């Protein structure tokens with residue numbers, strides 16, 4: 073316990089005369105002056121001597137353009153409201169390039185690897201309906217953006233057609249190819265006639281080392297292979313470059329940086345099909361509807377934006393004027 077000073081000690085510390093009191097007041101005034109000086113010094117040292125570099129606000133240059141990524145619609149399992157919102161933005165943005173990210177034909181029924189049994193509604197599916205839905209989508213895209221260059225990437229669902237052809241032809245190459253030409257995606261969606269470039273999962277393009285992938289300026293575009301919550305990170309580490317993909321039905325991104333190339337990123341551009349397909353058997357999905365687009369400069373530098381569509385409403389729409 074702290075010892076209390078005795079009344080005698082306290083009395084000794086009291087000024088004994090008016091002279092002493094005067095001296096103490098003078099010392100106090102000197103200390104106050106010193107404190108004021110130190111406070112001023114401290115304030116001055118914290119004043120802004122650091123200057124931020126001023127930069128002119130960026131403006132859309134003459135050669136700038138928009139690149140659009142329209143993700144998985146799954147044919148007749150398309151979500152009408154989500155697609156409608158996406159097409160509205162597509163028309164407003166008037167992209168120079170449109171990438172159909174794949175899985176625009178669901179290829180269910182006899183083409184599916186896993187049948188969803190036990191649902192009457194699923195039994196309604198026909199490949200014919202699927203083809204009509206995908207053709208209607210392409211008609212709409214071409215009507216709304218008549219000048220756009222369109223690239224159609226084969227998804228894992230379109231890939232089922234080729235697998236079906238190979239199996240049905242008992243692995244005979246010539247017959248499998250004959251079948252593929254008759255019922256393949258290029259044929260049923262009239263891609264050649266439409267002037268749409270088709271990227272097959274079995275072939276390589278634009279000097280890319282990976283099949284089913286194309287270059288888009290400083291970026292790669294592919295349907296995608298990775299699944300799950302870490303798909304963007306997985307794609308990023310596998311590609312080691314900027315890459316846009318569909319397939320996982322989620323809006324997500326991941327970034328990284330390396331010594332050679334600096335910053336790069338992977339973007340998953342969501343989906344536009346039904347949020348709860350029957351094959352999920354009532355398990356809630358963690359999918360997100362939306363799409364992606366890039367504002368690209370003449371030098372091919374780009375800003376990538378993933379746009380969410382929630383309950384049939386695009387979240388670009390209220391801000392779209394700033395970009396068009």
Ligand SMILES: [Fe+2]
Pocket residue numbers: 144175227319320321
């Ligand atoms: Fe898909």
